[in-house]
Amino acid sequence: MIALSFALASSALTTYLGHRISIVLSSIVATLVLCIFSNYFFPLQEDLQAIIYGSSFVGMTSLVTLKRHHIIFGSILFVVIFSQIERLDLNLGGTQGFSAFLSIVILTLIFKKR
Numbered sequence: 001m002i003a004l005s006f007a008l009a010s011s012a013l014t015t016y017l018g019h020r021i022s023i024v025l026s027s028i029v030a031t032l033v034l035c036i037f038s039n040y041f042f043p044l045q046e047d048l049q050a051i052i053y054g055s056s057f058v059g060m061t062s063l064v065t066l067k068r069h070h071i072i073f074g075s076i077l078f079v080v081i082f083s084q085i086e087r088l089d090l091n092l093g094g095t096q097g098f099s100a101f102l103s104i105v106i107l108t109l110i111f112k113k114r
Contacts, residue, residue, distance in 0.1 A: 002048065003048055007052070007054075008055075008076075009030075010051075011059035018060065023060050031052055031053050031056050035049050038052060047086065050086075054078060054095075057096065061074065066111060075103075077107065
């Protein structure tokens with residue numbers, strides 16, 4: 001539940017800041033702020049910080065592709081996909097980006113504008 005809350009906050013903050021500053025900078029700011037906050041209240045939880053970072057990728061999705069409320073679904077889907085891939089313990093790089101990519105592709109197929 002904590003991971004899902006931070007994932008939603010990260011993607012929402014990234015999307016919100018992305019309209020005010022560059023999208024890459026908004027991802028950096030959201031990740032930094034939320035990781036500092038999570039590290040203070042939930043120390044030594046590396047998975048939580050990985051979820052915060054990865055869900056900021058979901059928040060970087062263009063609002064032309066998906067609407068704001070779809071980004072919320074993307075964060076939820078990201079946490080599910082990322083958790084399942086991490087459970088396999090393959091020690092592969094790019095798990096966060098791949099999980100964000102899959103969640104956005106799935107949502108784009110479901111909510112595709114016609």
